[in-house]
Amino acid sequence: MNSVEISHLRKDFGRFTAVADLSFTVKQGEVLGFLGPNGAGKSTTMKMITGFLTPTAGTAKICGFDILSQPIDAKKKIGYLPEGAPAYPDMNPEDFLNFIAEIRGLQGDIKRKRVREVIEKVNLGNVAHQSIDTLSKGYKRRVGLAQAILHDPDVLILDEPTDGLDPNQKHEVRTLIKNMAKEKVIILSTHILEEVNAVCTRAIIIANGKIVADGTPEQLEAKSPQKRLDDVFRSMTM
Amino acid sequence: MDNINIIFKRELNGYFSTPIAYVFIVIFLLLSGVFTFHLGGFFGRGQADLQAFFTFHPWLYLFLIPALSMRLWAEERKSGSIELILTLPISITDAVLGKFLAAWAFTGIALALTFPMWITVNYLGSPDNMVIVAGYIGSLLMAGGFLAMGSSISALTKNQVIAFIISVVVCLMFILSGLPMVLDFFNGWASQTIVDVISSFSFLTHFNAMSKGVIDLRDLVYFISLMAFWLFANIVFIEMKKAD
Ligand SMILES: Nc1ncnc2c1ncn2[C@@H]1O[C@H](COP(=O)(O)OP(=O)(O)O)[C@@H](O)[C@H]1O
Ligand SMILES: [Mg+2]
Numbered sequence: 001m002n003s004v005e006i007s008h009l010r011k012d013f014g015r016f017t018a019v020a021d022l023s024f025t026v027k028q029g030e031v032l033g034f035l036g037p038n039g040a041g042k043s044t045t046m047k048m049i050t051g052f053l054t055p056t057a058g059t060a061k062i063c064g065f066d067i068l069s070q071p072i073d074a075k076k077k078i079g080y081l082p083e084g085a086p087a088y089p090d091m092n093p094e095d096f097l098n099f100i101a102e103i104r105g106l107q108g109d110i111k112r113k114r115v116r117e118v119i120e121k122v123n124l125g126n127v128a129h130q131s132i133d134t135l136s137k138g139y140k141r142r143v144g145l146a147q148a149i150l151h152d153p154d155v156l157i158l159d160e161p162t163d164g165l166d167p168n169q170k171h172e173v174r175t176l177i178k179n180m181a182k183e184k185v186i187i188l189s190t191h192i193l194e195e196v197n198a199v200c201t202r203a204i205i206i207a208n209g210k211i212v213a214d215g216t217p218e219q220l221e222a223k224s225p226q227k228r229l230d231d232v233f234r235s236m237t238m
Numbered sequence: 239m240d241n242i243n244i245i246f247k248r249e250l251n252g253y254f255s256t257p258i259a260y261v262f263i264v265i266f267l268l269l270s271g272v273f274t275f276h277l278g279g280f281f282g283r284g285q286a287d288l289q290a291f292f293t294f295h296p297w298l299y300l301f302l303i304p305a306l307s308m309r310l311w312a313e314e315r316k317s318g319s320i321e322l323i324l325t326l327p328i329s330i331t332d333a334v335l336g337k338f339l340a341a342w343a344f345t346g347i348a349l350a351l352t353f354p355m356w357i358t359v360n361y362l363g364s365p366d367n368m369v370i371v372a373g374y375i376g377s378l379l380m381a382g383g384f385l386a387m388g389s390s391i392s393a394l395t396k397n398q399v400i401a402f403i404i405s406v407v408v409c410l411m412f413i414l415s416g417l418p419m420v421l422d423f424f425n426g427w428a429s430q431t432i433v434d435v436i437s438s439f440s441f442l443t444h445f446n447a448m449s450k451g452v453i454d455l456r457d458l459v460y461f462i463s464l465m466a467f468w469l470f471a472n473i474v475f476i477e478m479k480k481a482d
Contacts, residue, residue, distance in 0.1 A: 047321070050325040051324070051325055052321050052324050052325050052480060053480065054480070072327045072328075072329065073327075075325060075326065075327040076327040078325070080325050082318065082321045082322060082325070084318055086317055086318030086319045086320075086321055086322050087319060087322065088248075088252070088317075088319055089317060090252055090255050090256055091248075091252075091255070095251075099244065099248050100326070102244045103241065103244055103326050103327070103328060104326075104327070147322070
């Protein structure tokens with residue numbers, strides 16, 4: 001059973017605590033919306049879960065593999081879209097995805113087939129041979145998304161996957177996420193509340209590096225008299 | 239090994255997909271020509287060898303190698319792709335080695351393109367070609383040493399200009415410590431052992447012997463341990479400050 005178990009995760013930058021003692025578990029089939037105002041510690045948490053940042057304390061287990069003591073095994077399980085969807089700007093999407101596919105251990109025909117599939121899945125076909133630094137923000141985000149889902153990972157970690165996309169693109173990405181949800185663990189960060197209702201089965205709200213609410217979107221909405229998520233968000237994070 | 243190879247291929251292709259490769263190679267060839275024929279008095283020497291060519295390599299590398307190495311890690315930091323590469327299932331060692339080897343192979347290509355020089359001396363006279371081979375090996379090893387330093391320094395910053403300047407300064411120290419002028423300065427008051435240690439750290443001391451055709455095991459060990467040391471430092475630097 002795929003899972004992400006986070007226990008007592010903490011990150012200090014100097015004297016400043018960006019993430020304070022975070023613990024939660026996400027199971028297969030769940031799409032967890034990681035909510036919080038800017039600077040709440042969402043990206044920092046994701047960077048620790050994916051092995052980019054070393055936690056000050058605590059750890060994360062990815063399908064049983066500890067990200068600190070078994071980083072390579074854990075990273076194999078993860079598909080990660082970092083904030084801002086970084087890539088190699090001089091490459092074109094197809095070459096870039098081929099490179100990622102090789103690192104992910106795909107070769108030959110399987111590699112080519114898989115790269116073609118994801119290019120189609122995220123609608124990159126018409127820019128597949130154009131260098132990434134000339135692509136619009138929406139296309140860059142899709143390249144990042146394609147890279148994250150390329151090896152059909154058990155765990156998907158997406159840092160603001162729909163940031164900067166137009167409404168149609170947002171809809172496409174959300175559909176994509178929903179279609180993959182069943183056999184995966186998905187954690188996505190966002191500060192767009194409608195996204196939670198649209199794709200998430202569960203939401204965690206964090207503020208100042210701490211969990212302030214955790215539940216299904218309905219449970220969270222129930223906390224406000226008007227049954228509105230924004231009200232809950234505001235009252236929790238102000 | 240696989241991962242190193244995949245990174246290596248991507249990086250090497252990267253050089254040729256931007257103007258960097260061509261600019262570097264053209265400048266490298268131009269400057270080697272100017273140094274050899276103009277400053278080195280290639281024809282005036284009346285000798286069939288490539289001494290005039292190799293003598294200037296340390297100085298040529300002093301600026302050209304940091305120009306190449308400055309982007310190795312600084313650019314990954316700047317563009318954020320360091321986050322991508324360090325969250326892929328590869329070790330930092332693989333990434334460091336793959337990038338370093340690609341840069342080294344690239345300088346190897348630039349060096350190989352000086353072959354008309356070699357043909358010229360063979361056309362004009364009958365040089366000892368083994369001496370020339372030793373010179374090329376020495377030059378390549380020295381380039382590797384410079385590159386390993388530069389790569390390591392590039393890992394410390396996201397600013398390529400800073401990486402360039404610090405690399406030039408560090409490389410300069412490794413060259414200067416072998417110059418008679420500098421050694422004379424120490425000769426005045428330091429013991430012979432200290433002077434020997436200082437000069438033994440220098441690229442010049444080790445490279446000069448090789449450029450004259452002497453391949454001494456100690457010189458090989460020097461360059462290889464120098465590369466190993468700086469690449470190890472590179473890995474530690476990345477590990478220590480991944481994120482900022
Ligand atoms: N490398 C860093 N050095 C110092 N402070 C940092 C660093 N990275 C993030 N922070 C700080 O940590 C806090 C949380 O940041 P982040 O996780 O990016 O928030 P979010 O993604 O929720 O908007 C912010 O206040 C940010 O300024
Ligand atoms: Mg963020």
